[in-house]
Amino acid sequence: xxxxxxxxxxxxxxxxxxxxxxxxxxxxxxxxxxxxxxxxxxxxxxxxxxxxxxxxxxxxxxxxxxxxxxxxxxxxxxxxxxxxxxxxxxxxxxxxxxxxxxxxxxxxxxxxxxxxxxxxxxxxxxxxxxxxxxxxxxxxxxxxxxxxxxxxxxxxxxxxxxxxxxxxxxxxxxxxxxxxxxxxxxxxxxxxxxxxxxxxxxxxxxxxxxxxxxxxxxxxxxxxxxxxxxxxxxxxxxxxxxxxxxxxxxxxxxxxxxxxxxxxxxxxxxxxxxxxxxxxxxxxxxxxxxxxxxxxxxxxxxxxxxxxxxxxxxxxxxxxxxxxxxxxxxxxxxxxxxxxxxxxxxxxxxxxxxxxxxxxxxxxxxxxxxxxxxxxxxxxxxxxxxxxxxxxxxxxxxxxxxxxxxxxxxxxxxxxxxxxxxxxxxxxxxxxxxxxxxxxxxxxxxxxxxxxxxxxxxxxxxxxxxxxxxxxxxxxxxxxxxxxxxxxxxxxxxxxxxxxxxxxxxxxxxxxxxxxxxxxxxxxxxxxxxxxxxxxxxxxxxxxxxxxxxxxxxxxxxxxxxxxxxxxxxxxxxxxxxxxxxxxxxxxxxxxxxxxxxxxxxxxxxxxxxxxxxxxxxxxxxxxxxxxxxxxxxxxxxxxxxxxxxxxxxxxxxxxxxxxxxxxxxxxxxxxxxxxxxxxxxxxxxxxxxxxxxxxxxxxxxxxxxxxxxxxxxxx
Ligand code: ADP
Ligand code: MG
Numbered sequence: 001x002x003x004x005x006x007x008x009x010x011x012x013x014x015x016x017x018x019x020x021x022x023x024x025x026x027x028x029x030x031x032x033x034x035x036x037x038x039x040x041x042x043x044x045x046x047x048x049x050x051x052x053x054x055x056x057x058x059x060x061x062x063x064x065x066x067x068x069x070x071x072x073x074x075x076x077x078x079x080x081x082x083x084x085x086x087x088x089x090x091x092x093x094x095x096x097x098x099x100x101x102x103x104x105x106x107x108x109x110x111x112x113x114x115x116x117x118x119x120x121x122x123x124x125x126x127x128x129x130x131x132x133x134x135x136x137x138x139x140x141x142x143x144x145x146x147x148x149x150x151x152x153x154x155x156x157x158x159x160x161x162x163x164x165x166x167x168x169x170x171x172x173x174x175x176x177x178x179x180x181x182x183x184x185x186x187x188x189x190x191x192x193x194x195x196x197x198x199x200x201x202x203x204x205x206x207x208x209x210x211x212x213x214x215x216x217x218x219x220x221x222x223x224x225x226x227x228x229x230x231x232x233x234x235x236x237x238x239x240x241x242x243x244x245x246x247x248x249x250x251x252x253x254x255x256x257x258x259x260x261x262x263x264x265x266x267x268x269x270x271x272x273x274x275x276x277x278x279x280x281x282x283x284x285x286x287x288x289x290x291x292x293x294x295x296x297x298x299x300x301x302x303x304x305x306x307x308x309x310x311x312x313x314x315x316x317x318x319x320x321x322x323x324x325x326x327x328x329x330x331x332x333x334x335x336x337x338x339x340x341x342x343x344x345x346x347x348x349x350x351x352x353x354x355x356x357x358x359x360x361x362x363x364x365x366x367x368x369x370x371x372x373x374x375x376x377x378x379x380x381x382x383x384x385x386x387x388x389x390x391x392x393x394x395x396x397x398x399x400x401x402x403x404x405x406x407x408x409x410x411x412x413x414x415x416x417x418x419x420x421x422x423x424x425x426x427x428x429x430x431x432x433x434x435x436x437x438x439x440x441x442x443x444x445x446x447x448x449x450x451x452x453x454x455x456x457x458x459x460x461x462x463x464x465x466x467x468x469x470x471x472x473x474x475x476x477x478x479x480x481x482x483x484x485x486x487x488x489x490x491x492x493x494x495x496x497x498x499x500x501x502x503x504x505x506x507x508x509x510x511x512x513x514x515x516x517x518x519x520x521x522x523x524x525x526x527x528x529x530x531x532x533x534x535x536x537x538x539x540x541x542x543x544x545x546x547x548x549x550x551x552x553x554x555x556x557x558x559x560x561x562x563x564x565x566x567x568x569x570x571x572x573x574x575x576x577x578x579x580x581x582x583x584x585x586x587x588x589x590x591x592x593x594x595x596x597x598x599x600x601x602x603x604x605x606x607x608x609x610x611x612x613x614x615x616x617x618x619x620x621x622x623x624x625x626x627x628x629x630x631x632x633x634x635x636x637x638x639x640x641x642x643x644x645x646x647x648x649x650x651x652x653x654x655x656x657x658x659x660x661x662x663x664x665x666x667x668x669x670x671x672x673x674x675x676x677x678x679x680x681x682x683x684x685x686x687x688x689x690x691x692x693x694x695x696x697x698x699x700x701x702x703x704x705x706x707x708x709x710x711x712x713x714x715x716x
């Protein structure tokens with residue numbers, strides 16, 4: 001009998017075990033049995049060749065159509081050409097110097113064929129194919145191997161084809177005995193889940209599609225549970241650290257600020273504001289993610305949180321991904337606060353505080369002043385880049401850290417924050433992101449944070465009209481695009497032109513055209529279609545002071561058009577900019593395009609966003625652009641994006657080979673499982689943070705989750 005923890009050499013022999021280990025990092029019975037089939041072939045139904053991806057290591061159930069032998073002219077030897085088919089499409093295979101195979105590869109036979117999918121001219125090929133014919137040669141074995149109607153197809157690797165894995169799995173299943181289910185029986189019962197042993201048998205050797213489904217459901221739970229347990233433990237350990245309570249102070253700066261707000265808070269802003277206010281009032285650190293589209297009013301929410309902390313005598317730090325953005329945040333916070341931010345200045349309000357900008361590129365004198373304000377506590381709010389925390393700048397008493405733009409701020413950086421509060425306490429942390437993420441992704445990728453979402457836009461926002469400009473099909477539309485930019489400028493507005501590349505890189509030897517570059521486009525526009533307009537340039541490799549000068553000039557309407565890279569993606573706020581032309585728009589991701597266009601239409605005039613592309617209609621890239629054109633609802637877009645991308649892209653999980661954490665669980669389709677598992681995991685960890693009473697669950701984590709992958713999930 002074999003248990004899940006047993007090593008494979010004793011069961012399968014040293015040679016096979018070594019091969020599994022080398023090809024697929026499979027070491028134990030558990031590793032092997034959690035290497036689930038990727039697909040299932042059905043006896044009598046050939047694999048759809050149209051569904052194969054170039055470059056993947058694929059296994060197809062196909063029929064041999066023809067086989068022919070030829071002699072190589074240059075070298076002595078033979079090539080056996082074989083064509084296999086699914087009845088509609090064909091795949092070409094070639095065997096070198098294996099003429100003897102001609103006897104067994106008779107046209108009309110079916111079998112499993114495995115290899116890397118490549119293309120030569122316009123023919124799909126299976127390179128270095130390995131195969132297993134189903135009949136009649138292997139009849140004895142075939143009956144045994146593939147007794148059922150459902151044939152598992154495994155993620156395979158060269159030297160370890162699907163049927164070899166299948167054979168190993170079968171040998172192991174023959175002696176398997178799972179002595180204890182890692183999931184508590186009560187949970188299995190509540191969610192109607194099958195036991196681990198039947199699930200493992202069912203996923204590898206399903207007797208019916210229904211049996212397969214219930215096996216999958218159970219094993220999805222294993223994945224969801226393992227990941228959510230890790231996050232629940234992480235939340236628990238973060239939250240159980242001490243923090244300084246900063247409850248609301250009556251008559252403080254926050255109250256004064258609220259009184260003079262020129263608008264009503266939206267319901268969302270008010271509700272999330274209350275949640276945050278309550279979090280800040282406890283003696284454990286807040287760890288909250290605030291999602292909300294560009295312009296949904298996150299900054300006001302963050303500022304109100306910061307003021308609550310300042311009112312209780314502590315400091316708040318606001319971190320931005322770039323110096324340009326930090327400077328801009330500092331400016332807009334000062335604008336919003338007015339005399340409430342003018343402590344010590346003429347005209348400052350009575351209980352005013354100070355907003356201090358602290359960045360690496362400041363002059364020595366300026367920086368010293370900022371450091372002094374920070375360490376003395378004069379600065380209630382300190383704005384900087386992430387370096388503010390990494391450089392261990394000293395604060396008098398740091399109570400809250402607001403991080404703008406989550407996706408560049410990983411879990412390690414969040415960990416680094418934990419020790420930055422006064423007297424060994426952790427500061428409260430509020431992370432803001434303008435990239436709407438579907439709930440399931442938020443629960444999985446940012447699982448260690450509580451999340452809040454601002455779904456409602458403040459009233460009075462202008463709509464953004466987006467159009468694709470397909471230059472390959474309609475070259476004249478590009479001229480029309482520049483015409484539109486001139487019209488906007490003619491009305492006194494401004495425009496952005498966004499390019500994927502700066503253009504100061506050394507030329508590459510790729511034959512493909514490189515993406516359009518800022519440094520090429522700007523002069524072309526200035527001397528061509530936008531002649532006479534004032535054109536500025538902004539990109540990430542400019543010195544900080546130059547960037548700042550350009551941003552100020554654009555904000556002051558001293559420039560009509562800003563040709564830029566995605567440095568303008570986040571937070572840049574120039575309400576007078578009403579048009580944006582995105583060059584080679586197909587080079588950007590859906591959410592990035594959505595983020596970019598959020599820069600226009602911030603004022604009272606409707607915004608216009610033109611997506612210039614050479615891609616052709618009907619391609620999947622064009623489909624993504626069409627999605628961006630079709631809706632401005634960021635949450636809907638993020639869902640569409642999830643659908644259009646292969647899930648592997650999102651999790652970074654290799655499609656074959658290496659162990660990945662989520663093999664069965666789909667962030668798109670398994671929302672219910674993820675949410676239920678999160679609730680259960682939270683309850684178990686609250687009861688018993690180290691899971692001492694639930695050794696099965698602790699084992700489950702080790703079995704299912706590759707710790708490196710979890711780190712990766714969080715960073716990506
Ligand atoms: P975000 O940071 O989410 O992109 P901001 O906080 O910068 O959004 O808000 C965008 C604009 O909307 C700002 O000019 C802000 O003053 C304004 N605003 C915020 N909340 C409201 C509201 N409730 N009603 C009207 N305008 C608002
Ligand atoms: Mg903002």
